[in-house]
Amino acid sequence: MNTIETTNLVHAFSEKEIALQGINMQVPEGAIYGFLGPNGAGKTxxxxxxxGLLKKQQGTISFFGKPFEQNRIATLQKVGSLIESPSIYAHLTATENLAVLQKIYQCPKQRIxxxxxxxxxxxxxxxxxxKFSLGMKQRLSIAIAMLNDxxxxILDEPTNGLDPNGIIEMRELLKRLNQEKKITILISSHLLSEIEKLVTHVGIIHKGNMMFQGTLPELISKQQQTSHLSIGTSDNGRALSIINDQQLNAKITAEKIILPLLPKEKIVQMNELLVKNNxxxxxxxxxxxxLETIFMDLIK
Amino acid sequence: MITSFIHSFQSELIKKRRTAASWLMLMSALFMPALIIFMRMISFDSTYKEVGLKHFWEMIWFRNWAAMGMFFLPLSIILFASLITNLEFKNNTWKQLHTTPQSLTVIFFSKFAVIMLMLIQLFIVFNIGIYLSAIVPSVLFRAVAFPAQPFPFYPYLKGSFKFFIDCLPIVALQYLLSLMFKNFIVPIAAGFGLLVASLLAMNWKYGYLVPYTYCPMNFKENQGKIDPSIHLHTCALIYFVVFMIAAYILYIRKKEKG
Incomplete structure (x- = not known):
């Protein structure tokens, strides 16, 4: 079952500024879903x-199979979130900030x-x-998101402002929460490298369109499919004909012969064949x- | 809904801790009484004589409320209603608040309830201040007797209640403006502009139509200078209800909630 699902989600800030053009997102239960895209792609x-921070214009949103709008309060009871920059009361201490929300969630005080x-x-x-550093504010925001268990x-770029050590710690924390408490996590980022060690599923958005959605192994398989051999010869035309006689499906691109990846022995044999033919x-x-190159290819 | 409101209200009270609005409320309530205590102490001769006057408590009431009703009370409301609501914009916390499991109606009224609580606190502290402005000189100087007349509890309560009703349009409109505008200056400037306009409109025939004018006009009513057919307090209540309904609708219909 999908914990979060959207169908044909469309949103326009004005006639000219269309932010989302029919987003279909499926976040499976127990997944860590990486929502990737460059700045301004439509993630936030x-x-x-x-x-529910923006009024829905078109499409459907459901959590646990139930429409969000009709079940807003019950749904939000089960959701923790961090959207963009930290949301904290600067004049209060960390404990007081959490107490503000503890009163609303009515969770036990020791949870703070x-x-x-x-x-x-x-x-x-x-x-x-x-007076906290940006990293500390970000951590406090995570604590706020976690307060209601x-x-x-739903975390929008939660590693912003964290140092490399903080990023690693955050990654470990999220993994632990996912594995031990079975929390479904939807995390956005504009850097694949930052979350590829964390996520089980990936959605890639660009200019308001979902360019890819699937498991991380599916994305890795896409990576393997796009890996290839590139060969430079003195006579590409004849070489292409010889290689294709071996049923290897080669083609010429930018004065290079491009063909799918081959085992080492096959590469040696092909090289000998070309040399034998002068x-x-x-x-x-x-x-x-x-993965980063694939990501960049998808959003080109 | 009521349980949710109580929890939300408790949450709002925590946010109020150590804010400028809390200090402002206290300072506004005690400024005039402190000034009057000081004035009575330096004008010892008149202080010595006036405690025996028949209308002593009435005189103390008017001295305290004159500047308070005319200027300080509306100004304080403009400032603390805007400061309390602006907390969410200032700390970028509307989005956090709107993703908590509570209805928008509960959020709207719990925040408003905090402003009303502060207003009630202001009235209570100010009335304590009025009482202190009457008795502190007698406590400090043996020569000054304690007021001969008993404290007129009921007239003070009635008078304060009238001022309370009269300032409600200011509370509601300032709340509306503070919910709508991120920039703190907008509700303050609008409120200050309306306050000045209301002072200028006091002698105008239709001055009672200016929503911030009821506190200053309260004095004219007491002096019998207001047409008896004009019900100032009813007008204030009507404005209050209209502004609250407008604020609620605008808040609920906001397209972006943080």
Whole structure:
């Protein structure tokens, strides 16, 4: 079952500024769903629509198979969120910030100490949140999102402002929450490299369109499909004909012969064949697209 | 709904801690009484004589309420209603608040309830201040007797209640403006402009139609200078209801909630 599902989600800020053009998103139960896209792709707009911060114009949004609008309060009871920059009261301490929400969620008071411990802010005492570093504010926002012991976490670029060590700690925390507490996590980022070690599923959005959606292995398989051999010879025309006689499906692109990846032995045999036919081979390269390249190809 | 409102109200009270609005309320309530205590202490001769006057408590009431009703009360409301609501814009917390499991109606009224609570606190502290402005000189100087007349509890309560009704349009309109505008200056400037306009309109035939004019006009009513066919307090209540309905509709229909 999908924990979060949207169909044909369309949103326009004005006639000229269409932010989303029919987003179909499926976040399976227990998944860590990485929502990727460059700045301005429509990630935050989608997440704000999911949380009811923007008025829905077209399409449907459902959580746990139930429409969000008719079940807003019950749904939000199970959701923790962090949208863009931290939302905290600068004149209050970390504990007071959490107490503000503890009153609304009516969760046990000891939950405040638990979540502060979880994000490493137990020792902040009477220090006002306004005096926290950006990283500390981000951690406090995560603590706020975790306070009601949610079934779903919706996090919009939660690693913004964190140092490399903080990013690793955040990643480990989210993994732990997902594995131990079975929390479904929807996390957005504009950097694939930042979340590829964390996510189980990926959605790639660009200019308001979903360019790819699937599991991480599916994305990796796409990577393998696009990896290839590139060969430079003294006579590409004849070389192409010889290679294709071997049923290898090669083609010429930018003065190079491009063909699917081959085992080492096959590459040696092909090279010998070309040399035997008096064709000079000056380059054989394996081109492996990493996930980042695929991501960039999808959003070109 | 009521339970949700109580929890939301408790949450709003935590947010109010250590805010400028809380200090402002206290300062507004105690400024005039403190000034009158000071004036009575430096004008010892008149202080010595006036405690025996028949209308002593009435005189103290008018001295305290003159500047308070005319200027400080509306100004304080303009400032603290705007400050309390602006907390969410200032801290970028509307989005967090709107993703909590509570209805928009509960959020709207719990925030408003905090402003009303502050207003009630202001009235209580101010009335305590009025009482202190009457007795502090007698406590400090043996020569000054305590007021001969008993404290007129009922007239004070009635008078305060009238001012309370008269300032409700200001509370509601300032709340509306503060909910709508992110920039803190907009509701303050609009409120200040309306307050000045209301002072200028006091002697105008239709001055009672200016929504911020009822507190200043309260004095004219007491002096019998207001046409008896004009029901100032009813007008204030009508404006209050209209502004509250408008504020609620605009808040609920806001396209972007943080």
């Amino acid at each position: 707009t989608t997440l704000r629509l999911l949380l 100490a638990e979540v502060l411990e979880l994000v490493g802010l137990s020792g902040t005492g009477k220090k006002k949140a306004g 949610p079934s779903i976490l 064709i000079g081979v000056f380059e054989i390269t394996t081109v492996k697209n990493d």
